[in-house]
Amino acid sequence: MTTAVELQSITLDDRGRPIIAGTRFKVKLLALEHIHWDLSAEQLHEAHPPLTLSQIYAALAYYYEHQPEMDAEMAADELEIERYRQVHQNAELQEKLRQRKESP
Numbered sequence: 001m002t003t004a005v006e007l008q009s010i011t012l013d014d015r016g017r018p019i020i021a022g023t024r025f026k027v028k029l030l031a032l033e034h035i036h037w038d039l040s041a042e043q044l045h046e047a048h049p050p051l052t053l054s055q056i057y058a059a060l061a062y063y064y065e066h067q068p069e070m071d072a073e074m075a076a077d078e079l080e081i082e083r084y085r086q087v088h089q090n091a092e093l094q095e096k097l098r099q100r101k102e103s104p
Helices: 027-036 039-048 052-063 067-087 090-104
Strands: 011-012 017-022
Touching: 011 052, 017 027, 017 052, 027 039, 027 052, 027 090, 039 052, 052 067
Parallel strands: none
Antiparallel strands: 011 017
């Protein structure tokens, strides 16, 4: 006979975002690093030593169980960042930086 065990490794913060229990570390951040940088759980553990490997696997499991909504949230975040860049783009500053980079 087996008994189901529920781990409480992931909780929701005050804004309803999944975080690793006992931390302020967002599941979304680990998922982004896992997806965009192709980091394994072990590599994520090396990059974030305060987290246990178990916590990282729990975060990745949560992401895969909620992938459609988390992917939609990440895509919305990327659009918001791009909109912010366009609104706050400073062509004059960018030109000065480009010129500095090109000068010896």
